[in-house]
Amino acid sequence: AQKVTQAQTEISVVEKEDVTLDCVYETRDTTYYLFWYKQPPSGELVFLIRRNSFDEQNEISGRYSWNFQKSTSSFNFTITASQVVDSAVYFCALSEYSGGSNYKLTFGKGTLLTVNP
Amino acid sequence: DGGITQSPKYLFRKEGQNVTLSCEQNLNHDAMYWYRQDPGQGLRLIYYSQIVNDFQKGDIAEGYSVSREKKESFPLTVTSAQKNPTAFYLCASRLTTSGGRQYFGPGTRLTVT
Numbered sequence: 001a002q003k004v005t006q007a008q009t010e011i012s013v014v015e016k017e018d019v020t021l022d023c024v025y026e027t028r029d030t031t032y033y034l035f036w037y038k039q040p041p042s043g044e045l046v047f048l049i050r051r052n053s054f055d056e057q058n059e060i061s062g063r064y065s066w067n068f069q070k071s072t073s074s075f076n077f078t079i080t081a082s083q084v085v086d087s088a089v090y091f092c093a094l095s096e097y098s099g100g101s102n103y104k105l106t107f108g109k110g111t112l113l114t115v116n117p
Numbered sequence: 118d119g120g121i122t123q124s125p126k127y128l129f130r131k132e133g134q135n136v137t138l139s140c141e142q143n144l145n146h147d148a149m150y151w152y153r154q155d156p157g158q159g160l161r162l163i164y165y166s167q168i169v170n171d172f173q174k175g176d177i178a179e180g181y182s183v184s185r186e187k188k189e190s191f192p193l194t195v196t197s198a199q200k201n202p203t204a205f206y207l208c209a210s211r212l213t214t215s216g217g218r219q220y221f222g223p224g225t226r227l228t229v230t
Contacts, residue, residue, distance in 0.1 A: 009157070033217040043205060045221040091159060095217030102148065102167050103217035107159035 002027045004094050006108035013082055014116050021077045021111045023092030029053075033095040033103070034068065034075045039110070040088045048090075051075065082115045089113070119144045121222035123208050128227045130202075138193045138225050140208035148211040149191035150219060153177060153204045160207060166191055195227065202229045 003026040013019045025034065036048040049059060051068050059066045063080045079086055089110045098104040121142045130136045142149065148167050152160040162175030166185040180199025185191055191210075195202045205226050209219040 004159075035218065037221075043207075043224040043226070045207065045209075047218060047220070050218050102165070103211070104162070104165075105150075105160075105217065105219060107161075109157065109159040 002029075002032075002094050002096050002104075002106045004092050004106050004108035006090075006092055006111050008111045009109070010112045010114070012114045012116065015084060016081050017115075018078060018080050019082050019113065019115075021079075021090050021092075021113065023075045023077065023108060025073050025075065025092070025094045027073075027094060027096060029096050031097060035093040035095065035105070036066065036075075036077050037091045037093065038088045039091060045091070048077075079113075082113075084115050084117055087113060087115045121208055121210055121220060123206075123222040123225050126223065126225060128225055130227070130229050132229055133197045134229075135194055135196050136202075136227065136229075138195065138206055138208075138227070140191045140193065140222060141189055142191075142208075142210045142220075142222075143189060144210055144212070144220060145188070146210035146212050146220070147188070148213065149185070150209040150211070151175075151181070151183065151191070151193045152207045152209065154207060154224075155204050163193065163206075195229075202227060 005024045032053045034051045037045040065078045067076045091110045092108045093105045095103045124139045150165040151163040164183040166172035182194045207224045208222040211219045
């Protein structure tokens with residue numbers, strides 16, 4: 001069975017600090033996708049990134065960057081120069097093919113990030 | 118604008134009553150999903166449907182039922198058999214070719230007293 005672990009339950013930083021959210025996953029499949037979603041206080045999940053298992057290139061998008069390492073089964077997320085608007089719960093998720101045209105998403109328990117002014 | 122609509126945002130019910138949560142999407146996605154979220158927990162899959170008139174149980178289907186009569190709609194009924202129905206419920210949809218990415222609705226917060 002697949003599993004996603006986000007060991008950091010809560011993180012609190014001061015604005016402009018860099019912060020890294022950890023994600024470790026377990027899967028037996030060779031083909032899978034990894035995701036990060038942001039959940040602001042409103043509750044809706046906002047998609048941030050998708051990475052497939054064959055692409056280990058790190059990605060940067062503005063202040064966000066992701067480090068994918070298959071050797072350690074990790075997909076960590078870094079926010080550079082954090083801002084108050086980054087305060088949210090962040091979920092890491094793993095998608096595995098489960099037959100037909102279906103992919104099943106397994107979520108970690110999330111990391112609550114609070115950025116203080 | 119294309120997206121997923123869940124209504125209402127907040128729902129209150131008395132214990133012992135069935136309640137149906139609405140989920141509508143105009144993204145022309147084939148697959149739809151229902152998740153439950155409890156405080157401090159990740160999302161847990163209740164039911165999912167890949168095509169109209171077909172659906173499968175997820176990890177925590179007991180006490181819930183669904184229907185998929187139209188591609189756009191995937192309502193979830195929380196029955197009186199669900200022992201702890203108070204939670205935040207999220208609906209999602211997925212395009213078959215999206216490699217697993219799911220698009221989420223705004224959620225419905227159900228409180229049962």
